[in-house]
Amino acid sequence: MNKNRPIGIFDSGVGGSSIWQEIHQLMPYENTVYLADSKNAPYGNKTQDEIVSLSKKNTEVLIEMGCKIIVVACNTATTNAIDVLRTSYNIPIIGIEPAIKPAALQTKHKSIGILATKGTLSSALFHKTTKEFAKEISVVEIIGEGLVPLIENDELDSNEIKALLKKYTTPMVAANIDYLVLGCSHYPYLIPQLREMLPEHVSIIDSGQAVAKQAQNVLQQKKLLTDNKNQPTLQFFTNTSTTTLKSLLKKYSEKTIIKTMDF
Numbered sequence: 503m504n505k506n507r508p509i510g511i512f513d514s515g516v517g518g519s520s521i522w523q524e525i526h527q528l529m530p531y532e533n534t535v536y537l538a539d540s541k542n543a544p545y546g547n548k549t550q551d552e553i554v555s556l557s558k559k560n561t562e563v564l565i566e567m568g569c570k571i572i573v574v575a576c577n578t579a580t581t582n583a584i585d586v587l588r589t590s591y592n593i594p595i596i597g598i599e600p601a602i603k604p605a606a607l608q609t610k611h612k613s614i615g616i617l618a619t620k621g622t623l624s625s626a627l628f629h630k631t632t633k634e635f636a637k638e639i640s641v642v643e644i645i646g647e648g649l650v651p652l653i654e655n656d657e658l659d660s661n662e663i664k665a666l667l668k669k670y671t672t673p674m675v676a677a678n679i680d681y682l683v684l685g686c687s688h689y690p691y692l693i694p695q696l697r698e699m700l701p702e703h704v705s706i707i708d709s710g711q712a713v714a715k716q717a718q719n720v721l722q723q724k725k726l727l728t729d730n731k732n733q734p735t736l737q738f739f740t741n742t743s744t745t746t747l748k749s750l751l752k753k754y755s756e757k758t759i760i761k762t763m764d765f
């Protein structure tokens with residue numbers, strides 16, 4: 503297989519671009535194709551069957567575009583659909599899961615918070631991970647209801663989003679957490695707002711870097727790392743307006759191509 507084929511990445515919308523940033527930082531010469539299925543966001547309140555079928559659709563588009571590996575840059579899609587994707591397609595598939603394990607290993611207060619979608623928190627995979635790594639500690643699980651649509655709408659600094667974050671973090675602070683796990687790839691874009699309202703001793707962690715590293719390891723094992731040393735092609739496709747993606751990725755505006763496409 504040609505190693506200069508792109509890395510394919512998808513999310514229910516714009517959030518997985520936070521994961522794309524980690525991938526691009528770690529592997530700056532890799533060509534990438536990102537699909538933002540914003541038309542169907544949020545996935546978090548859909549049934550598992552719906553999430554599986556949307557995830558298959560996105561994966562097929564990326565395979566059709568010649569991708570050499572798929573990164574599911576969405577916790578909701580990973581926790582609900584990764585097994586089906588791995589058995590359905592003959593291509594390496596990397597997923598993203600909430601960073602429960604590092605938080606559980608590092609907490610001194612024996613208390614951590616997790617903010618994620620309903621789809622992630624109710625998934626069997628999430629329950630399995632929590633049971634395995636966090637059985638000795640208290641885990642405050644909060645559904646980030648309403649956050650994804652506001653992020654999709656480029657309203658990161660709105661009073662509405664700040665009020666929701668305050669509401670969701672209040673019970674966590676009351677439970678004396680020292681780690682907040684961001685279990686949705688949209689949420690890293692809210693770190694500045696969260697930092698303002700959380701006590702200093704609370705560390706905020708997400709899985710972006712770990713996913714990028716995992717993708718690099720798999721590409722290396724399969725001898726699929728690019729040998730390109732020129733400016734890569736960095737394509738983004740959304741099935742709604744390009745406004746929010748362009749705004750989130752503005753520091754990359756000179757090298758990225760962001761377009762609307764029907765899929």
Ligand code: DGL
Binds near residue numbers: 515543547650685
């Ligand atoms: N960004 C997604 C995640 O990581 C899903 C958000 C949603 O569509 O509900 O879970």
